[in-house]
Amino acid sequence: MNFQDMSFDQRYRAVQSRDHRFDGLFVLGVKTTGIYCRPSCPARTPRAENVQFFRASAAAHAAGFRACKRCLPEAVPGSPEWNLRGDIAGRAMRLINDGVIDQHGVSGLAQQLGYSTRHLTRILREETGAGPLALARAHRAQTARLLLTQTTMPMSDIAFSAGFSSIRQFNDTIREVYDLSPQQVRGHGHRTAQTDTATVDLSLSYREPIDLPGLFAWFAARAIPGVELADDFSYARAIRLPGGPAWFRMYTSPDSAGHLRLQARVTEMQDLPVLMSRVRQLFNLDADPVAVDTTLTSLPAARPLIAALPGVRVAGCMDPHELLIRTMIGQQISVAAARTILTRITTGLGDPAPDFAPGLTRMFPTMGALAERGSSVLRGPKARQNAVLNAAETIAKGELSLGFGDDPDEQRASLLALKGVGPWTADYVRMRVTGDPDVFLIGDGALRAGARRAGLPADKAELLAWAAQASPWRSYLTTHLWRAPTVPAQSQQGDPS
Known part of the structure; x- marks a missing residue:
């Protein structure tokens, strides 16, 4: 439920029940103390007439309230x-x-x-x-x-x-x-001992449940050797940020009940908040899994999928332009085949990884390098090669720029204007770049195969009509259908990047 859809009484009942699900969705200011809290604050619930609700902590600051030292309202995931x-x-x-x-x-x-x-x-x-x-x-x-x-x-x-x-x-x-x-x-903190003062090691907040094994498996299956390192418990890579190369590693810490942690190092200190924000977007840490799973379990055919994997997240991305290229290369081929092509590209065109990125040798190529020299390393159908080169050149010239703040519909239209980019590619990129939670990739072969295994309609029109009931969480339904019991690998379009 969104802040704007809740009445004062609904918000107040959430506070009375100390419901953690609403942490990050809003904060409450207590007029008699000048303090603002998260909804689940363990302090005694103030009288309703002394409460003022704010959508963002910044609004509480502007109204003269200060953060509660007991519940730390700034330490919760962001609003979904x-x-x-x-x-x-x-x-x-x-x-x-x-x-x-x-x-x-x-x-x-x-x-x-x-x-x-x-x-x-x-x-x-x-x-x-x-x-x-x-x-x-x-x-x-x-x-x-x-x-x-x-x-x-x-x-x-x-x-x-x-x-x-x-x-x-x-x-x-x-x-x-x-x-x-x-x-x-x-x-008031609990710091982790650090021998390398240039590398930060942080615990990241998120709403439970969360399917971390599924996320790590996703990244491991698609990791480009030398560019990314991934296993069942961690994912690491280097990326370019405004101040220069940065490195991060997401991992589950066995000594902290499997909590998700981030190790990171940046060239310029000012890039650290950018890196942290993009990592949260990559792992979809600000999602509301209870709201998602509640809607999806209202569909009888989807209940077994949700029961088997509660808290599924839709993977985001770190670099929108890189994601577009990886998606175009992965169209209509297997994940393994896409990795082979991407490995050749990054080996031939990628800059060396920074010295502070352990185990990594390459960065993903810049759009300029791909546009200028991509023809020497690209393989496969000529039409696909030309489409990839054209997209890279269009981005390198500044004629197309994809970003996390794009209008989803405008971004989709811009992508469809590129040669070799169809609805599936545009919608897949939109889902992962803008975080649009309501994308259903009806043209995806792997999704439809998963739907058949779940006993859903095989006909596209019927499946699309059935999936409308899952709105506004159809991106999560898409991910669940990809995660349905697998079939033998084949060359079919489906979540390649």
Whole structure:
């Protein structure tokens, strides 16, 4: 359930029951104390007349409230609402989390969205209760709290890593938001011992249940040798960020009840929040699995799938342009065949991986390198080779730019305008780049095979009509059908990248 769909009484009942499912969806300010909390805060429930609800913590900050020191409302997963929404507010929130304001300012954010700064500010204030600068400031405070409580990084490094422009701004913001000095916030943490001070090691929040084995298996099956390392419990790779190459490793820690952890190293400290945001998007950590599974289990034919794999996530991506190329190469061939072609491309065209990326040798090629020299390493049908080269050249020239804040429909139209890109490719990219939760890949052979094994209609029109009942979570239904008991490998279109 979204914030805007809930009445005051529904929100208050969630607070009375201390329901963890609503953590991150909204916060409540207590007028008598000036404190704001997550819905599941263990403190005594305030009287209803003393409660004010906010969609975002930044709105609570702007209204003069400070974060609760007991429940730490900033330590919860982000709101799943923004992935559901393709409107300006949802797109803006995704871009703010991706560091656009820190890199390009509010004017840069507005330009990417195609609005004036004044109009964008008005929209965000109406939708969230806070303007873009306040939202970016709250995001910096959340990042800083995470680094303060979980790492031994020096204060100055934390300040600039979180996106603050000065130590003074960092100190003032932390005191205002948490009513504590940065050193006092650090005193409330549980830090992991780190021998390499340049590498951070953080525990990441998410809503349970979560199918981590399924996610790691997904990435392992598609990992390009030398570019990615993946097994049953971890996934690692290097990527390019605005400040230079970065490396990360997601893994489950056996000494912390299988909790999901992130190891990361960046060339420039300011890229750390960007990396953290993209990793959360990659693993879909801000999803609401209870809402998803509740809707899908209302369909009798889907119940066995959900019961077998509760908390399934839809994999995102780290680099939208790379995903497009990988998807185009993987069209209508097996996962293994796609890996073979991608290995040849990255070996021949990829830059060396950074020295601080253990076990990795290559980066995925830039679009410029692929456009200029891709013909020397690409194999397969000439039409597909030309389509890949054309897409890379179009991106390299700046004629096409894919991003996490794209309007889903506009992105789909831009992709369909490319030679060699059909509805399946455009929808698959849209699902993984924008996080659209309601994509059903009816043209996908692997999906239909899974549907047959689940006893669903074989006819495309009938299957599409049946799947409409799963809205707005058809991307998750798609993933469940891919995960249905497998059939012998064959050359068919289906989740290649």
